[in-house]
């Protein structure tokens with residue numbers, strides 16, 4: 001089988017290998033590889049439609065890895081395993097790009113956050129990642145997905161979908177579309193941030209959901225994983241996506257919208273954990289913008305899900321009819337719940 005051949009390139013040979021599908025990401029394919037000597041690995045096929053230059057991901061990881069080895073040798077950083085030929089990514093004609101990393105022993109991931117303590121630890125890890133790279137020459141990083149968290153562009157793509165997308169779906173989503181258009185002031189706030197020199201371009205992760213942190217057996221954070229979208233960016237991306245995925249007890253997949261709520265204690269945990277990890281790197285203006293981060297990211301995800309629904313699910317795919325419309329409505333409710341608490345939550349940060 002093809003995966004066996006890929007593993008062979010990385011020096012792992014059958015028949016003693018167990019290969020099991022792993023994780024819950026929407027974009028890449030992931031497998032866990034168990035060797036009969038107790039060692040384990042994570043193999044991933046990178047989605048080439050999304051990541052146009054997968055070699056750039058490997059390049060960034062290499063660059064950051066060698067910087068940290070010198071500057072922060074005690075920082076735990078998971079590097080790619082090399083192939084027999086000495087590459088840290090392997091291309092198979094017709095199949096795509098693969099990379100392998102060691103599975104970190106005695107670690108586990110969490111799919112749904114269970115306690116504010118976990119949210120604190122996750123936020124602390126993402127903050128610490130950006131903190132240890134505070135003096136890293138950020139412009140040397142390759143941009144693996146151009147404009148990935150550019151809210152202005154995401155809004156324009158949403159408007160574009162209204163011009164060229166599925167007419168029936170546009171009619172069906174009329175109410176949601178109108179609501180999103182009304183919230184355009186969020187894009188204006190985002191633009192103001194981009195023009196404000198007090199907001200630093202930092203090394204940010206851009207996919208800070210709870211499942212991208214490794215925890216130890218005592219639920220202490222070990223490190224962050226899934227570094228595909230590590231790029232120059234704003235801290236609001238990282239705190240914002242944590243809020244998007246941790247504040248509510250249910251995820252973007254939930255169809256019963258009455259279960260969506262904003263939990264104050266999780267908001268507090270994210271702010272405190274991130275500040276602890278950043279050790280004072282944030283400017284005053286940045287410290288005042290935690291809430292905006294949540295708005296940008298939830299709004300952006302709602303725009304992306306609606307636009308994808310209107311574009312016949314070309315990006316996210318769909319497991320049942322109307323899937324992306326459900327996700328979009330879910331994120332709209334989440335944003336409504338967040339905005340209702342604006343005054344109170346801003347006071348926390």
Ligand code: GN1
Nearest residue numbers: 024025026027028050207229252301
């Ligand atoms: C995608 O594949 P996954 O779950 O890591 C997406 C994120 C979205 C997320 C929504 C490269 O991430 O931006 O927030 O789905 N990643 C990409 O579930 O588009």
Ligand code: MG
Nearest residue numbers: 025027207226
């Ligand atoms: Mg990801």
